[in-house]
Amino acid sequence: xxxxxxxxxxxxxxxxxxxxxxxxxxxxxxxxxxxxxxxxxxxxxxxxxxxxxxxxxxxxxxxxxxxxxxxxxxxxxxxxxxxxxxxxxxxxxxxxxxxxxxxxxxxxxxxxxxxxxxxxxxxxxxxxxxxxxxxxxxxxxxxxxxxxxxxxxxxxxxxxxxxxxxxxxxxxxxxxxxxxxxx
Numbered sequence: 001x002x003x004x005x006x007x008x009x010x011x012x013x014x015x016x017x018x019x020x021x022x023x024x025x026x027x028x029x030x031x032x033x034x035x036x037x038x039x040x041x042x043x044x045x046x047x048x049x050x051x052x053x054x055x056x057x058x059x060x061x062x063x064x065x066x067x068x069x070x071x072x073x074x075x076x077x078x079x080x081x082x083x084x085x086x087x088x089x090x091x092x093x094x095x096x097x098x099x100x101x102x103x104x105x106x107x108x109x110x111x112x113x114x115x116x117x118x119x120x121x122x123x124x125x126x127x128x129x130x131x132x133x134x135x136x137x138x139x140x141x142x143x144x145x146x147x148x149x150x151x152x153x154x155x156x157x158x159x160x161x162x163x164x165x166x167x168x169x170x171x172x173x174x175x176x177x178x179x180x181x182x183x
Contacts, residue, residue: 002098002178003030004076005067005090007083009104009153010048012041016156017080020171027175034067036060036083043159045152052082064090074098076178081105081128081153091116099181100142101174104153108133109140118142119177121170123163126152145173
């Protein structure tokens with residue numbers, strides 16, 4: 001069983017993120033879903049980005065740190081898009097990081113990579129994902145998966161970017177990854 005801290009995208013803690021947490025729990029994992037936006041939820045990225053610009057980055061980092069501190073033992077830090085930035089930062093800075101899951105993401109590491117296992121999942125034509133970041137993460141040992149079809153948040157069934165086949169394949173890979181961490 002893994003302890004997963006799952007951060008939401010810039011759209012807030014949407015029903016899809018809560019459903020994903022339930023999927024992970026059903027597979028036997030402990031999951032927390034911190035709400036960095038204090039209940040604010042959006043249906044489009046522009047609205048979410050506008051809200052994000054009103055928030056102080058140091059406050060967001062403090063919330064992410066508090067969420068990590070609230071979970072005992074080694075943790076898998078996971079996140080969608082905006083949330084993957086917090087997950088990656090925690091992987092790079094905390095000794096209790098067991099792994100990283102970066103969904104709809106692919107930023108290059110900013111610090112020293114600690115050598116923990118990681119998976120990255122992104123659509124092939126995602127304008128929000130940096131190809132350089134994917135290459136850098138792959139050279140550090142991360143498994144990088146690209147998906148045809150769908151868009152940036154291709155695993156959220158409540159959004160136009162949703163691609164059911166890509167989302168299901170991503171979840172198969174995520175669950176296999178978490179299962180390998182048990183060994």
